[in-house]
Amino acid sequence: MRTRKQDDIGENLWDEPIKSDPVEKRKGLSPLPMHRAIHLAVDFTAAFILFQFAQLCLMLFMKLTMLDINYVLLIFSSNFALPLFYLLLVFLTETFSKGQSIGKMITRFEARRVDGEPFTATDAFLRTVCRLIPFEFIAIFIRRDQRALHDLLTATELRIKVSKTSARKNDVVFDQPS
Numbered sequence: 678m679r680t681r682k683q684d685d686i687g688e689n690l691w692d693e694p695i696k697s698d699p700v701e702k703r704k705g706l707s708p709l710p711m712h713r714a715i716h717l718a719v720d721f722t723a724a725f726i727l728f729q730f731a732q733l734c735l736m737l738f739m740k741l742t743m744l745d746i747n748y749v750l751l752i753f754s755s756n757f758a759l760p761l762f763y764l765l766l767v768f769l770t771e772t773f774s775k776g777q778s779i780g781k782m783i784t785r786f787e788a789r790r791v792d793g794e795p796f797t798a799t800d801a802f803l804r805t806v807c808r809l810i811p812f813e814f815i816a817i818f819i820r821r822d823q824r825a826l827h828d829l830l831t832a833t834e835l836r837i838k839v840s841k842t843s844a845r846k847n848d849v850v851f852d853q854p855s
Contacts (some may be wrong), residue, residue: 708786708835710817713825716780723779724763731762764805771801777838787838788828796833803831 708716770778776788776796788804790796807813807827817823828834 708784708823710823712784712786712835713814713817713823715784716778716786719780719783720767720778721763724766725759727766728759728762764808767808768801768805771796771804772798776801776833781835781838785838786835788833789836791832791834800831800833804828804833807831 767778770782771788774782777786781787788796788800790800804827807830810826813826816826816829822834824834
């Protein structure tokens with residue numbers, strides 16, 4: 678237990694100051710463009726790896742069943758398949774993790790609604806659809822709060838995810854005046 682000192686008016690003071698938590702200092706901060714670039718790179722890399730794995734599984738399935746369905750492989754390997762797979766992956770991860778894609782999980786960011794309501798699957802779907810707008814990311818360089826167009830149109834924002842546990846082991850609890 679820490680000992681108390683008194684100042685010249687008789688107020689009790691603690692020996693040592695309580696240091697603030699670095700996560701609490703960062704709480705509520707918006708991401709930098711670098712963070713968004715990391716989110717995009719990690720999410721797209723994960724989508725690419727999973728897409729390659731899905732292609733391999735499809736080819737093995739076609740080989741084992743001796744099916745000759747070339748148009749399925751043609752559609753699956755088209756130029757539109759990987760970006761759509763990326764959008765599907767981001768939608769699913771944001772839906773099931775309540776606002777975090779794989780890239781946001783790594784950097785500990787989450788998408789939140791501006792009005793404070795819980796993040797829903799509808800929010801994740803609308804954010805995903807808005808990502809189809811060409812050059813929608815340019816807003817992060819123009820706006821001071823660095824919200825992209827998919828954030829503005831869906832009334833969401835990115836913030837650092839703070840854990841639910843607020844009481845730490847070494848916290849000092851002050852006596853409440855009665």
